Amino acid sequence: MKNILGREIPDSVTLPNRQIRLFSGVQVRHEDVVKKSVKTRVADPTEGKVIHDIKKAIEKSGLKDGMTISFHHHLRNGDYVMNLIMAEIAEMGIKDLSIAASSIFPIQAPLVKHMESGTVTGVYAAYMSGPVAKAISEGKLKNPAVMHTHGGRSRAIECGDLKIDVAFIGAPTCDPMGNINGTEGKSACGSLGYANSDALYADRVIAVTDNLVVYPACPIEITQEYVDYVLVVDSIGDPKGIVSGTTQITKDPVGLKIAKNTIRVIEASGLLKEGMSFQTGAGGTSLAVASYLKDIMKEKRITGSFMSGGITGYLVDMLDEGLFKCIMDVQCFDLSAIDSLKRNKNHQIMSASMYGNPHNKGALVNVLDIVILGATEIDLNFNVNVTTDSNGYIMGGSGGHSDTAAGAKLSIVVSQLFKGRLPAVVDEVTTVSTPGETVDVLVTERGIAINPLRQDLIEKMKKHNVPVMTIKELQDVAEKMIGKPEKIQRSDKIVSVVEYRDGTIIDVVYQVKDQ
Amino acid sequence: MKINKVARAGTMESSDIFIMVQPGDNQGLDIRLSSVVIDQYGNHIRNVIMETLKSMNIEDIELTANDRGALDYTIRSRVETAVKRAL
Incomplete structure (x- = not known):
């Protein structure tokens, strides 16, 4: 059977304790869910743990x-x-x-x-x-x-x-x-x-x-x-x-160009305003976006409501400078984040369920304005792969990618147009991690593409003279320089089943060939 | 054109290609390629190297290439430089 994204999910795929449901688009669930009952050992008050x-x-x-x-x-x-x-x-x-x-x-x-x-x-x-x-x-x-x-x-x-x-x-x-x-x-x-x-x-x-x-x-x-x-x-x-060492803002001109383009999109989106919320990763380019954002927020005297996700020292500095009111922290990446958690009551811990669970009484991602995301590959419908590399090996996974993309008002994928000759924009991604309908913008060093589902954003970019291209045009620019990659071979054995956040099957990963 | 000695060009940096050439053993164009994108571009890179050698009238050579994702113009210039250094 193929799911709605055209990904073949063989009938042989089974999962313990439940029925297989195929991904059929991002849907808001209207029925109640029942949480499982939990077997609880009753502690003997006289016995230690x-x-x-x-x-x-x-x-x-x-x-x-x-x-x-x-x-x-x-x-x-x-x-x-x-x-x-x-x-x-x-x-x-x-x-x-x-x-x-x-x-x-x-x-x-x-x-x-x-x-x-x-x-x-x-x-x-x-x-x-x-x-x-x-x-x-x-x-x-x-x-x-x-x-x-x-x-x-x-x-x-x-x-x-x-x-x-x-x-x-x-x-x-x-x-x-x-x-x-x-x-x-x-x-x-x-x-x-x-x-x-x-x-x-x-x-x-x-x-x-x-x-x-x-x-x-x-x-x-x-x-x-x-x-x-x-x-x-x-x-x-x-x-x-x-804890890792403090990640530095990228000095690579390509990364900085991407960050600058990203800021133009954020400014034109209309979301850069008092009370805004923002999430970004720990990579050098993501931090460069945060750094440019910081400058603009200072200049325009904007105070944001919260930053969320995995937290680095760079975000802690922005909290300490009063640019955002709170940090919502599901994971600390460095010592500075741990230290902030100890001393600052506005640095708040949150659970993964509060962060991104689509079937509870409301997750944080539902009120997130802007998220900056990465991608190994992105196809012409904006479906993103962060699970496998271009040789078909698993090297990551969604983490919070799909959760934040689904929830945020503006989800921006930042990527070099090609890395070591491998293109970011491809006809078909090796694995779908995050569905394209939840990805709004692709920003590269050579241009910006907006998901056609977001005509409102395309209008806003025009109004603010932000040049946009179609994602196909971005693919053509890359292919002129690097050529078209040959399709990699894989075996027929399924090694992983990729679940969307609602538990439906969005894709499968096949065993790599020639082992 | 005849290759007379061992010569090198390029580096192992990302997006570059390292080329080493030496006199052939009357085996024609003997190319040994390794690449980080061998599955996606192996055939293509081999062709670019071949064409560059042919355009320089090289008929007998042993060429070792270690590619780190170089684009075609980089591949051509590294091959050309290595060959000219070996003449």
């Missing part, structure tokens, strides 16, 4: 063959939690597990051998990079990995599409009753926004900490009534991998 032995904690959790366990990725490429737990599970001989990680990073390379041994047969993630992504692309995981969005992951957990048996929550600071605090301790990572749904909806929740403190561990992010046990280990992460 603290455990010092990983094996004992896994035994206490009741983990068995075929179950699903979850992890959050706030410790990013410094995370020791998944590797510690998985090494013990493999040792205990438990098999056929599914890993529901909010994201997977290169540090989780040992997962590859657990996939090969049959300890792990399923993976759920919103983003993955490094050896695990490569191994999955090469067909080493038994069942197709499910890729979702950050908001879609919360939706799936809350409604039971993704049933978590045991959640292991990396806890930078924790007390003996299981209250978790992300901003203190040697492995501080700040916001624990992606772990929230896991804590609320998993049957068993184990906090894994290297900093057990006297009760209560204020300020508390995840509270004790959701936590079954507290596992104390030597170290939950490597601080060098948890």
Whole structure:
């Protein structure tokens, strides 16, 4: 069967516990949803929760063959939690597990051998990079990995599409009753926004900490009534991998040109006004956009309402300078963000569900004005790929891309027209991550294209003398310089099923050829 | 035109191509290409190199190319420079 975007979703695709529904366009759901019921272990008031032995904690959790366990990725490429737990599970001989990680990073390379041994047969993630992504692309995981969005992951957990048996929550600071605090301790990572749904909806929740403190561990992010046990280990992460160095604004003239073009679009859109909200990524070009935006906001004396998403020091500086009233933080990227969270009451933590879940009582993305997004590839209908590279290997995933694109009043994809000879604008993207109907603008160094669905924006650009091209014209400009790429070969085996934020299937990823 | 010695041109920087040439073994145009975009542009890049060599009347050469996503004009100029250095 083909979905509405013309992507072939073979009938052989199945997912545990539910029916396959194909993506049929972005739809607002009008019926109520029912959240899953949660099995809750009633704590014995005379029994403590603290455990010092990983094996004992896994035994206490009741983990068995075929179950699903979850992890959050706030410790990013410094995370020791998944590797510690998985090494013990493999040792205990438990098999056929599914890993529901909010994201997977290169540090989780040992997962590859657990996939090969049959300890792990399923993976759920919103983003993955490094050896695990490569191994999955090469067909080493038994069942197709499910890729979702950050908001879609919360939706799936809350409604039971993704049933978590045991959640292991990396806890930078924790007390003996299981209250978790992300901003203190040697492995501080700040916001624990992606772990929230896991804590609320998993049957068993184990906090894994290297900093057990006297009760209560204020300020508390995840509270004790959701936590079954507290596992104390030597170290939950490597601080060098948890937070990155401060990302610098790009000095590359191409990146700066893209940022300047982007600002022209934002100005002409009419959204640059008092109370505006803004989200951008941590890349050099995204930060250049933020930097130009900062100058204009100062000049025009505009104060924005909030910035959101993954937070960097650059956004913290804008908050400190009073350019925005608040930061809504689902993840801290650097020490400056963690520090701001501790000292500034207007720097607010939010859960992934609050951030982007399409099936709750209202997500933050619904009131977001402007989002700046990236793309590996974009097709002539503005469908965006951020999941696979041009050789068909998984190297990312939606994360919050689809959530913010769907919610924001103005979603702008910024990209070089070609990178190392590979074009950004293609006839057909390798994988659809985000549907074109939610992507409004493509900004490149050689021109701006507006989605024809947004005639209102095209009019506004004309009115403000912002030159626009069609996306086809941008493709032609690139192809004159680089030629047309040959189509890459792939095998017929499906290695990943890509879910849109509402749980419908937007695409599948095939195993790469010639392994 | 005859290649007399080993010569190089280009770098391993992104969007450049590194070319090394040396006298051939009477095997004609012997091209060894590696590229970051081999699946998408391998045949095309090989043709550009061939045409450049032919336009310079080179009939016997061993050419090693390590491409980092260079565009055609870069490929032509790096090949031409390497060949001229080897004459």
